[in-house]
Amino acid sequence: MNFALWTPLAVPVVLAVLSLTGGARPLGRLGPIASSAAVLLSGLLLVAAVLGGQVPTLGGGLLRADALSAYMLTVVGAVGLVSTWGGLGHTEKAPGRFAGSYDALISVFLAAMSLAVLADNIGLMWAAVEATTITTAFLVGHHRTRSSLEAAWKYVILGSVGVAIALLGIVLIYAASRGTGEPTLSWLVLSRTDLPLDPALIRAGGALAVLGFATKAGLAPMHSWLPDAHSQAPAPVSGLMSGVLLAVALYAILRIQTITDAVIGPDFLRVMLSVGGLLSLFVAAALLIRQRDFKRMLAYSSIEHMGMMAVGAAIGPAALPAVLLYMLGHGLTKATLFVLSGRILEVEGTPRIDDVRALLVRRPGLAVPWLIAMAALVGFPPFSIFFSEVGIIVAGFGTGMGVVVGIALVLLLVIFAALTRLTVAMTIGAPAAAPGTDPAGAALPGTDPAGTVAVPVRATPDRSAHGPRLPLILALATTAVVAFIAEPVGTLLARAAAVLGGAQ
């Protein structure tokens, strides 16, 4: 099964080279989709291997897939597939001259993310995360407008300074491991509990590393790049950044936490992560109440969910399975929503919520999936975000962090109300002058509301869907059922959380 460790790195890179040189022309714009599919398949193979009791390694232990890495790789592939496949209709309108480099950058981005989760070395993971800043920089600035240039500049400066701080932390952790005789950056070695690591250096290094990766994860107060970058990037890129990049940054924080917990106890990072998480929830709540732009609305919702995941990470092992499930649920839902937001932006020509009215009557092909995905996002059951949030809250009360969880719950309710109001404003109601009423589209929900979502597997894009529907249906269906599958999903999550608990 070891080959599945290099396929998610090699296949996207090869496809990127083909996209750049024009060799992928027979594939059309399918290069990034093939890359995502390769990552997803490798992830599933590794999951199968891990559940079979193996731990595939490669390159002298440099690449290693334990349960957590295999799960994260699957998340990267699944979210990548939804974003790139769902974004097909969008990217076809991109300027032809830049189409090749656009596809190539997305493939390289996926390879870098795969490397970040598969590397059994903090330094290598750091280099991979920094590489994602480099690849997404041009994707954020893809539209070449004044505002996208501003967003890209802020993103690169803040992102690289953030990961530079993380590098300083990693250097200190490396220095702390000199006491073991052979300095190392391997996760596997560092998270053993019997190592004589220098506590002062681990404390400083852990704090700096978590601070740096929290910048990349969009946690407040280092979140200011996120709404700008997410609102200016092309929709599929926003989906990838929100669903994959933030989750991988959080994955790095979880791994660092394992190391520091073993040396200086869990209290130190618990305070840091609780403060960061609650602050993120507060910032999201404050700025969602009066939000006017629907892409920025989704960006602030990402800050909200990352904040909630950080609270879960602060709680510790009891909440970790919920946090890991959260990453998948949030990634798939947010990728779906960003893809839809790109289509709405394209057909309506405006990112302002006030200008997009009565979508359900005018464009049901977009409004119905949008409504379902928003319901999943604000935390309605049966979608998995609901179960993750409940899991984190219950675990919080169980471990004596009732105050933190209580504040989080209040902020979640405010955000729920704000998001519901904005969604209703966009979708429900009668069209103002009703010139754009689409009789063909309006007939669809009358037949069977569930049918519009589940049945259409026509390959040609429907006039009212403005792009492929299947990836969105698959994503929403997955988030709806994944929480109910005890075997193998539950087992996998438990084993992945056990990796972070220090036990293997």
Next chain:
Amino acid sequence: MFDTVFPQLIGLCTGALLLTSALMVWRHSLLASIRLLSVQGFALAALVAVIGLEEGEAEVIIVSVLVLLVKGMALPWVLAHETRATTRTDEAPRLNPTAGLLTVALLTILSYVVASRLLSGDTSISAHAAPIGLAMVLIGFLLLVTRRQAGSQLIGFLVLDNGIATVAFLTSGGVPLFLELGISLDVLLVVVILYVFAGRMRNKFGNTDIDQLRKLHD
């Protein structure tokens, strides 16, 4: 013989690193800052070479050549190329030179206080010099937040990065070679990207003043 010279060489190299960082805060001309950055790259390479000679490791010597090529030559060359294209090459920073140098002094004292608590168990010569690296990180931050030109912000980022490299070499003899390669490549690419964006900024706005990037907000 080398053992007696070693502490002096370490002191000389780290002194040069701190001096060039402080001078960058003082000077307002972009081209002068870039020359100082190049000197700093050479000093860092010399520091790495000294550590490599002391430890007798060939790998560290290779890293020092790499540092010389990337930080001493390639990055300053890219920056100078970009700067010559701009019409305004001097800076109107938010701090005057006196306040800037005073802040540098305070930051250096701060880093000595922090480092003495962090590395209390380590009595080696190189660990004694490690606060310099921390001071460079803080000075890089200072440059990032007080400068208004795109080029100056880039220099601040590079001083920050040099500081991290200094801490790495002084506390643990540097990270493994393949990592050093990856880190150098990443930094080089970030600078190239920011260079491209600065070029686009000049095409769109006519200058590279960061203060005009204020359109996106809530």
